[in-house]
Amino acid sequence: MRLTFTSEQRLDDGVLERTFTLGEIPGILWTPASASASTPTPLILVGHPGGLDKMYPRLAGRARHSAADGFAAATIELPGSGDRPRSAAAEQARADLRRALEAGEPVAEEIVDRLVLPLVEKAVPEWQAALDALLSLPEIDGPVGYSGGVIAIGTRLALVEPRISAAVLFAGSFVPRASFEEARQVTIPLHVLLQWDDEGNDRQAALDLFDAFGSKEKTLNANMGGHTGVPQFAGDAAAQFFTRHLK
Amino acid sequence: MRLTFTSEQRLDDGVLERTFTLGEIPGILWTPASASASTPTPLILVGHPGGLDKMYPRLAGRARHSAADGFAAATIELPGSGDRPRSAAAEQARADLRRALEAGEPVAEEIVDRLVLPLVEKAVPEWQAALDALLSLPEIDGPVGYSGGVIAIGTRLALVEPRISAAVLFAGSFVPRASFEEARQVTIPLHVLLQWDDEGNDRQAALDLFDAFGSKEKTLNANMGGHTGVPQFAGDAAAQFFTRHLK
Numbered sequence: 001m002r003l004t005f006t007s008e009q010r011l012d013d014g015v016l017e018r019t020f021t022l023g024e025i026p027g028i029l030w031t032p033a034s035a036s037a038s039t040p041t042p043l044i045l046v047g048h049p050g051g052l053d054k055m056y057p058r059l060a061g062r063a064r065h066s067a068a069d070g071f072a073a074a075t076i077e078l079p080g081s082g083d084r085p086r087s088a089a090a091e092q093a094r095a096d097l098r099r100a101l102e103a104g105e106p107v108a109e110e111i112v113d114r115l116v117l118p119l120v121e122k123a124v125p126e127w128q129a130a131l132d133a134l135l136s137l138p139e140i141d142g143p144v145g146y147s148g149g150v151i152a153i154g155t156r157l158a159l160v161e162p163r164i165s166a167a168v169l170f171a172g173s174f175v176p177r178a179s180f181e182e183a184r185q186v187t188i189p190l191h192v193l194l195q196w197d198d199e200g201n202d203r204q205a206a207l208d209l210f211d212a213f214g215s216k217e218k219t220l221n222a223n224m225g226g227h228t229g230v231p232q233f234a235g236d237a238a239a240q241f242f243t244r245h246l247k
Numbered sequence: 248m249r250l251t252f253t254s255e256q257r258l259d260d261g262v263l264e265r266t267f268t269l270g271e272i273p274g275i276l277w278t279p280a281s282a283s284a285s286t287p288t289p290l291i292l293v294g295h296p297g298g299l300d301k302m303y304p305r306l307a308g309r310a311r312h313s314a315a316d317g318f319a320a321a322t323i324e325l326p327g328s329g330d331r332p333r334s335a336a337a338e339q340a341r342a343d344l345r346r347a348l349e350a351g352e353p354v355a356e357e358i359v360d361r362l363v364l365p366l367v368e369k370a371v372p373e374w375q376a377a378l379d380a381l382l383s384l385p386e387i388d389g390p391v392g393y394s395g396g397v398i399a400i401g402t403r404l405a406l407v408e409p410r411i412s413a414a415v416l417f418a419g420s421f422v423p424r425a426s427f428e429e430a431r432q433v434t435i436p437l438h439v440l441l442q443w444d445d446e447g448n449d450r451q452a453a454l455d456l457f458d459a460f461g462s463k464e465k466t467l468n469a470n471m472g473g474h475t476g477v478p479q480f481a482g483d484a485a486a487q488f489f490t491r492h493l494k
Contacts, residue, residue: 181441220469233491
């Protein structure tokens with residue numbers, strides 16, 4: 001898929017922010033002021049739950065932190081989010097999930113499977129295509145890290161994409177059964193963030209998934225607060241993890 | 248109790264290492280080269296499972312790391328360890344514990360209570376007496392952190408000693424039931440280290456204790472490996488926690 005830049009601005013910290021399309025998929029690339037063809041930078045793929053416009057402030061914050069550490073950062077829209085076409089099946093699964101949560105019922109595994117598995121199937125090849133395009137830019141080379149977003153997508157990418165050499169995973173979304181099996185086969189270094197009191201998250205599932213990962217180096221960093229309350233020092237620890245593994 | 252220095256040596260990194268006795272209790276104090284009456288340093292109390300001589304290499308390593316960050320570090324021998332008089336009841340409890348472990352049986356709560364509670368009762372006032380003496384030295388002032396060792400001692404100290412303003416706790420020893428109740432009342436910032444595959448440790452009890460702490464700021468930092476395998480980056484993260492809270 002072809003990457004076409006659609007806008008560019010220089011932020012006040014010198015970071016170059018460029019929007020792009022990858023085929024029909026919108027995305028954003030942030031590169032530190034120092035990045036050039038003669039001094040290319042490692043890359044961090046910045047995951048999110050979908051909805052680039054809504055997520056922009058937090059994504060840009062994470063990207064600028066990464067740029068300050070000497071990394072390029074990039075993200076693309078998820079299938080079915082933002083301006084991308086909706087899938088009727090995903091909308092149905094989302095409605096079923098909402099109904100279960102509002103009724104205070106446990107969320108059936110089959111609902112999670114219907115919601116998350118097709119998303120993983122579609123999104124992972126798109127992130128791999130983004131990686132192809134981004135790594136062909138002269139100012140970017142490896143190694144590559146993946147950070148955050150839907151944990152089932154991060155788990156699959158960590159398993160199938162050999163160019164990703166370390167991942168920060170955010171245990172803050174529903175985990176389909178298939179992810180546990182995939183997790184056992186993951187071997188790259190992992191840093192797993194868990195918000196202990198995340199209202200929309202099953203803490204035990206997050207702990208079980210952490211336990212399942214096959215990686216010899218894996219860290220669970222759990223902190224107080226809800227889904228969006230990751231403390232700054234935990235973000236700093238995740239950044240240090242990437243500095244250890246991508247430099 | 249009176250603190251009397253019994254030896255002193257300057258280590259190659261400029262750290263001054265002094266052994267002392269506090270009444271009958273042996274101890275060690277490490278101060279960074281920069282510490283003086285005009286520039287006194289914060290203090291970290293360095294906990295351990297008992298047996299200063301055997302623990303010396305690891306304790307000195309942690310203390311020198313702290314000194315490099317600008318902290319004094321001090322430790323004292325635990326009751327019933329090293330050259331200190333044994334308690335028949337504690338020896339009996341330890342033997343009962345060993346028997347249960349060797350038989351592969353679950354360790355009865357009453358054995359843990361018999362082993363740990365009297366130790367907490369005796370040790371905590373001694374660490375407080377050490378704090379009195381150490382804080383009266385001109386080259387040391389607050390704030391004070393507590394780090395590691397028997398987690399029931401750290402929990403009690405975090406609860407009852409107002410001069411301790413932050414604690415790194417090591418979830419690597421048996422937790423008596425009383426500690427869960429005390430944990431709920433702890434409010435100081437905590438950084439809890441857990442070795443995920445610690446053979447002599449009950450992971451679920453460690454997670455339950457982390458959950459119980461009443462502190463608004465608490466971090467669980469879990470890593471792979473056995474009891475003594477805390478990775479260097481996890482030690483660094485604990486050191487950063489103290490720098491955030493004691494400087």
